[in-house]
Amino acid sequence: MSKKMIQLDHIDVTFHQKNKVIEAAKDVTIHINQGDIYGIVGYSGAGKSTLVRVINLLQVPTAGKITIDDDVIYENKVTLSAGQLREKRREIGMIFQHFNLMAQKTAAENVAFALKHSGLSKQEKAAKVAKLLDLVGLSDRADNYPAQLSGGQKQRVAIARALANDPKILISDEATSALDPKTTKQILALLQELNEKLGLTIVLITHEMQIVKDIANRVAVMQNGRLIEEGSVLEIFSHPKEELTKDFIETATGIEDAMGKINQQAVVQNLAKGSRLILLKYAGASTDEPLLNELYKNYGVTANILFGNIEILDHTPVGEMIVILSGEGDNIEAACQAIETAGVSLTILKERE
Incomplete structure (x- = not known):
């Protein structure tokens, strides 16, 4: 069984603000295993940060x-001394949306700054900085200042700096929000690589389910300071329970946009007699079945595919499809039952008798 890293x-x-009481987090319980990439999703003000x-x-x-790595650091009060807390914090690296780099220092100097209290010699620090910049793919930018770097390169420097004290945990607080989609994918791929190479436990805070979908293995959804849903990415995407979770997933999978366009198509607006517009969702082995061919062979029901999407979530194929089924009434009913079976x-x- 996996060891719990964060409890x-x-x-x-x-x-307490003036006459108001704000509950930013309310009775939240989350356990994160060592080596997890754990996504916490919610809109602004949900309490995730x-x-x-x-x-x-x-x-x-x-x-x-x-409890962090078996050490209780708080139980209705802080249980560590100031020195112990400092040590514990060194085990937890953080990266942010706006990089927080020092403009007057080079990439190498920004990373070295995190080693200020490390007790390493000057040579050891230089070697470690070089190794960290190599790890994030920025060896050739060591002497560049932040103004000379792209957004993605700045975030790589910030990641190298966050890893300087060999943390066990890396927290990413909306770290890709300021980046374009291509750069976001590159940074997420880097985080995934660091998770695998270093055994890092990564906690991702984001308002985008897409980010979670790309690299996380578990996800928690927050709303108004409360945890409303939690589970493996596969579970949550296959069987979301809460409306907010469904909204996030529809946006992430593109089905929301697709539905808007599909509903404007003449074939949907003037649905033929004896037809059904259906949404299919499938995961795992069922993605490999030639299901729609079987419907025609067995029930004489034709399938007009209007939208299809398949992706791999946590090594499992997951997909959805919007289809118009056409055929005789009883046969359509039998075909739908066969799909569910x-x-x-x-x-x-939508259906038209």
Whole structure:
């Protein structure tokens, strides 16, 4: 069984502002295993950044218990001395949306700054900085200042700096929000590589399910300071329970955009008699079945595919399809039952008797 790296139990974070009480986190329990890439998703104000700042006590909670790598660091009060807390924080690296680099220092000097209290000699620091810049693919940019670097390169420097003290945990707080889609993919691929190479436990905070979908193995969804849904990425994408989670997933898979366009097509607006517009969702082995061919062979039902999408989530193929089924009434009913028997989820979006 995997070792638990981060355990947040019944965390409350309450702020008092003038006459208002704000519950930024309310009774949140999350356990993150060593080596997980764990995504925490929510819109602005959901409480996800507050919750993650609790992990290294940059935000002291109002109540609850925090265990990091088997050490209880908070149980209704901070349980570490200032020195012990400093040591613990060295085990947790952080990267942010706006990089937070020092403009007057080169890439190498920005990384070296994190080694200020490391006790390493000058030569050892230089060797470590060179190794870290190589790790993030920036060896040739060591002497460049931030102004001479692209957004993606700045984030790579920030990642190298966050790894300087050999942390066990890396927290990414909306770290790709300021980057274009191509650069975002490159940074996510780098984080995945670091997770595999170094055994890093990575916590991703994001408002985009797409980011989680690309690299996480587990995901938590937050709304108004509460944890509303949690599970493996595969579970959450295959069987989301909460409306907010469904919204996030529809945006991430492109089905939301697709539906807007599909509903404007003449073939949908003037659905033929005896037809059904259906949404199919499937995962794992059912993605390999020649299901729609079988429907025609067995029931004389034709399938007009209007949209299809398949991706690999946590090494498992997952897909969805929007299809118009046409045929005799009883045969369509039998075909729909055959689809569900094959382990494919089916939703009727529109039908004409």
